[in-house]
Amino acid sequence: MLKLDVKITNAVHVSPARETFGGLYPLSNLDQTFPLVIEIVFAFNGEGRGRCFAAIETIRESLAKALVEFYPFAGRLVMGIDGRMAVRCTGEGVPFVEATSEDDITALGDISTINPAMLRKLVKHSDGAPTILEVPLLSVQVTTFKCGGIVVGIVMNHVLVDGKALADFIACWNDLAQAKPPSVLPFLDRSVLCPRQPPRIDLPHHEYAPRDRQPGLVVDPETKPLVYRSFCFKPHALIQLKKAARIATQNGSSVVPTTFEIISALVWISRTKALGIGHHETTKLLIAVDSRSKFDPPLPSGYFGNGIALSCAECSAGELTRKPFSFAVQIVREALASVTESYIRSAIDHIELNRVLVDCEGNSCCISKWSQLPLYKMDFGFGRPFQVAPATVPDNVIFVVSQSRESDDLVVSLGLTSNAMDVFSKLIQHELTVKSKF
Secondary structure (H helix, E strand, O other): OOOOOOEEEEEEEEOOOOOOOOOEEEOOOOHHHOOOEEEEEEEEOOOOHHHHHHHHHHHHHHHHHHHHHOHHHHOEEEEOOOOOEEEEOOOOOEEEEEEEEOOOHHHHOOOOOOOHHHHHHHOOOOOOOOEHHHOOOEEEEEEEEOOOOEEEEEEEEOOOOOHHHHHHHHHHHHHHHOOOOOOOOOEOOHHHHOOOOOOOOOOOOOOEEEHHHOOOOEOOOOOOOOEEEEEEEOHHHHHHHHHHOOEEOOOOOEEOOOHHHHHHHHHHHHHHHHHOOOOOOEEEEEEEEEOHHHOOOOOOOOEOOOOEEEEEEEEEHHHHHHOOHHHHHHHHHHHHHOOOHHHHHHHHHHHHHHOEEEOOOOOEEEEEEOOOOOHHHOOOOOOOOOEEEEOOOOOOEEEEEEOOOOOOOEEEEEEEOHHHHHHHHHHHHHHHHHHHOO
């Protein structure tokens, strides 16, 4: 494993450039269910080390300006007396770390092949935080390399925002860095996702579990040591997998599944086999779906918060692993199709009445697609990143990301125990090798 030396040279808090709202900012029911921390690194070639200082100044100053509009990031997460999380808008700011490395940025290699031991040196992580309440809502680290390359590491508290909201923030931040008017402004009123009165549960919601079945708001609860690996899916292999998983329709024709449906089904089957889940036990795949467009009318442009709904594909482990591949693909497809406005409203009401968290423990896992987020459009004025990747992956979560800016390859990253990862790797590699021969 490559040893990367990173030295922190400065650490400050960046506050909004002018005074902003100071009070309690309520969060939606959907926000309450995501006590996760997401760490992302953006790797840039830069413009030479001589210009790194100016680049850092630009990033820091434009961040202060962006926080005027996106002021909840500069506050702190608190727990109300009603047991609901909210943001206290203190304006105290976002942790901002400057760091240097005497290595060239090429020493990072392909950062899509996840390596937390190395990549987490490039983010301001919150290891040691006892609960999600102590994790800053946003943290930024800028690391400059000997060659002039730059890595911007961002850590977001998922309770406040999802990937789409973070991407909107980055777009505004980048515009301000280039002295442009913001192309995206936040819609801050989360009452558009408030529960109905009275709340009513119209549909089953197996994507959630009672809090007493989970570690609650604890960050990274004690588990067995995990091994992290990434698997590259090339377009040719995906085409072959699609052909093998055509879904029959009632009129005798067939439907070609999407790339994401194929990857989701294959990873779900392989993980279930690798964990040795009993054939009579239920296994779940929770799939993150951006719900903004599911509403009529859609959620307001720039909706700032968690617009993610979770679909739930579930069946017995025996059915999943013994039936044809198309069976798993069909279950995934039906789960995705189930996410409608009625489903989301019912989920919001279910959370209101039962105070639940996402059921992402044990036989369940969650898959999230980053490949369609505009993360490669980040540009502070010295070009776009050549690679964007997670620094690590939360337990029982699977990320699907683009391999690089110039590639159509997709990369699946996850963590498993050592023995389970060995089995999972063999299963995935077998599928990819077999399909690439056709």
